[in-house]
Amino acid sequence: xxxxxxxxxxxxxxxxxxxxxxxxxxxxxxxxxxxxxxxxxxxxxxxxxxxxxxxxxxxxxxxxxxxxxxxxxxxxxxxxxxxxxxxxxxxxxxxxxxxxxxxxxxxxxxxxxxxxxxxxxxxxxxxxxxxxxxxxxxxxxxxxxxxxxxxxxxxxxxxxxxxxxxxxxxxxxxxxxxxxxxxxxxxxxxxxxxxxxxxxxxxxxxxxxxxxxxxxxxxxxxxxxxxxxxxxxxxxxxxxxxxxxxxxxxxxxxxxxxxxxxxxxxxxxxxxxxxxxxxxxxxxxxxxxxxxxxxxxxxxxxxxxxxxxxxxxxxxxxxxxxxxxxxxxxxxxxxxxxxxxxxxxxxxxxxxxxxxxxxxxxxxxxxxxxxxxxxxx
Numbered sequence: 001x002x003x004x005x006x007x008x009x010x011x012x013x014x015x016x017x018x019x020x021x022x023x024x025x026x027x028x029x030x031x032x033x034x035x036x037x038x039x040x041x042x043x044x045x046x047x048x049x050x051x052x053x054x055x056x057x058x059x060x061x062x063x064x065x066x067x068x069x070x071x072x073x074x075x076x077x078x079x080x081x082x083x084x085x086x087x088x089x090x091x092x093x094x095x096x097x098x099x100x101x102x103x104x105x106x107x108x109x110x111x112x113x114x115x116x117x118x119x120x121x122x123x124x125x126x127x128x129x130x131x132x133x134x135x136x137x138x139x140x141x142x143x144x145x146x147x148x149x150x151x152x153x154x155x156x157x158x159x160x161x162x163x164x165x166x167x168x169x170x171x172x173x174x175x176x177x178x179x180x181x182x183x184x185x186x187x188x189x190x191x192x193x194x195x196x197x198x199x200x201x202x203x204x205x206x207x208x209x210x211x212x213x214x215x216x217x218x219x220x221x222x223x224x225x226x227x228x229x230x231x232x233x234x235x236x237x238x239x240x241x242x243x244x245x246x247x248x249x250x251x252x253x254x255x256x257x258x259x260x261x262x263x264x265x266x267x268x269x270x271x272x273x274x275x276x277x278x279x280x281x282x283x284x285x286x287x288x289x290x291x292x293x294x295x296x297x298x299x300x301x302x303x304x305x306x307x308x309x310x311x312x313x314x315x316x317x318x319x320x321x322x323x324x325x326x327x328x329x330x331x332x333x334x335x336x337x338x339x340x341x342x343x344x345x346x347x348x349x350x351x352x353x354x355x356x357x358x359x360x361x362x363x364x365x366x367x368x369x370x371x372x373x374x375x376x377x
Contacts (some may be wrong), residue, residue, distance in 0.1 A: 004118055020041055027217055027248045027249065028241060028244070029179075031244065032249070034242060034245075035230075035246065039214050039217050039218050041220075042211060042214045043215075044193070044218050045189070046068050047185035047188065050192070051117050051185065051192055052120065053120075053121070053187065054102070054105075054121050054122070058105050062079070062122055063104075063125075065078065066082065072129070072160045072161060073160050073161075073163065075126050076151065076165055077180075079126065083115075083122075083326045088106055089105075090108065091104065091115060093104075093110075094109045096111060096115055097109050097114060097304050098110070104117070104118045106366075111208075113154050113191060115156075115167075116132060116154050116155055116156040116188075117132075118157040118244075119167050120156050123158055128158065128160065129159045130156055130157075130158045131157060131158060131159065132154055132182070132183050132184075132185070133154065133155050133157045133166070133180040133181060133183065134153070134154055134180070134181055134183055135153040135168075135179055135180050136179045136180070145337050154183075154188070157180070166373065187219065187220050188221070189219055190217070190219035191216065191223075192216075193212045193213070193219070193222075194212070194216040194223075195214040196208075196212045197210075197226075198214040198255045199215065201229070201236075206237050207237075208232065210233045213230040217230065222253050224250040224252075224257045225250065226265060227246050227249040227260070228246070228247060231244070231246030231263055231264075235263070235266075235270070240270075243267055247260045247264040247267065251264075262280070265279075265280040265281060290321065292317070292318040292319075292321035292328050293322075293331075294317040295314040295318040295321065295347065296331055298314045299312075299314035300335060302314065303335065311335075311339065315316040315332060315336065315339075318332060319332060319348075324355060325355070326351075326355040326356050328348070329348045329352035330354065333345045333346070333348035333352065
């Protein structure tokens with residue numbers, strides 16, 4: 001079962017682990033030099049050319065709807081209404097849609113990086129402040145086939161004079177100001193390449209996944225999770241020395257990058273290096289037992305094998321462990337449907353919607369009472 005490691009703005013393929021571990025041995029110098037050479041060879045675009053430019057058609061649509069001469073707060077409110085109101089563009093969140101600015105505008109959907117890029121580009125075109133922030137929150141999990149996926153979050157933000165705005169397409173993840181940190185346009189572009197790398201890896205296009213990961217690292221070489229992603233791609237292509245060097249680079253920049261630790265453990269086991277794997281196995285197994293998506297994935301495997309009672313027990317464990325996770329209950333609803341249990345499926349779907357409604361109400365209360373000087377969409 002693949003549970004691969006990656007962190008970029010939105011998508012993270014991850015081997016599930018937790019706890020602390022001792023630092024791994026030193027990186028193989030030859031493999032490390034090869035990685036540096038490969039990064040040096042790739043070409044990358046500029047954020048203003050790849051991530052943020054708007055076509056003349058989009059610019060015209062924006063200025064027809066939002067007058068650039070209005071005040072900043074009015075421009076922000078009108079742009080937000082234009083993009084997200086049900087009777088206007090009604091752009092929708094879709095986790096696996098990493099588009100550029102025009103793609104998000106024309107298709108009217110995208111993940112949080114895609115939509116944040118569109119909003120930042122539009123804000124700058126309309127002459128008010130816009131930049132990217134990463135939100136540091138407990139990870140949210142889902143799955144795609146046999147790969148566990150962890151979502152992290154990026155938002156558009158800006159200064160409107162005495163008021164800060166945060167445009168959050170998944171408001172349950174926004175967090176308070178201490179949980180958000182500004183990143184550069186170049187770092188956002190690195191995460192854009194990393195998103196594309198993850199999508200290529202999931203679809204089986206490993207060469208493209210490798211190339212786009214290298215592009216991301218050229219722009220943000222200290223990003224531990226892109227290194228872990230790259231290691232996963234190299235492991236799948238059988239380039240084990242480069243995979244190991246990539247995982248170790250990830251651990252240089254983030255010693256407790258649990259996805260890199262687990263991927264390194266899996267690499268050692270794959271190559272019969274059991275003594276080295278033993279350094280991390282206890283850490284890995286503890287987190288497997290605590291992660292609801294691990295139990296969900298076990299249940300789906302058991303459903304495929306006809307082990308329906310075992311599957312039901314794992315679904316119940318997943319429900320208990322992820323009691324506040326709307327995405328998990330969406331997945332549980334699908335799994336119960338496969339078990340031919342419509343009652344449990346409907347109950348899980350209702351639980352997911354109840355959790356979303358609870359979060360919407362919490363955000364409304366926070367905006368009106370706790371944080372009156374901040375606009376959070």
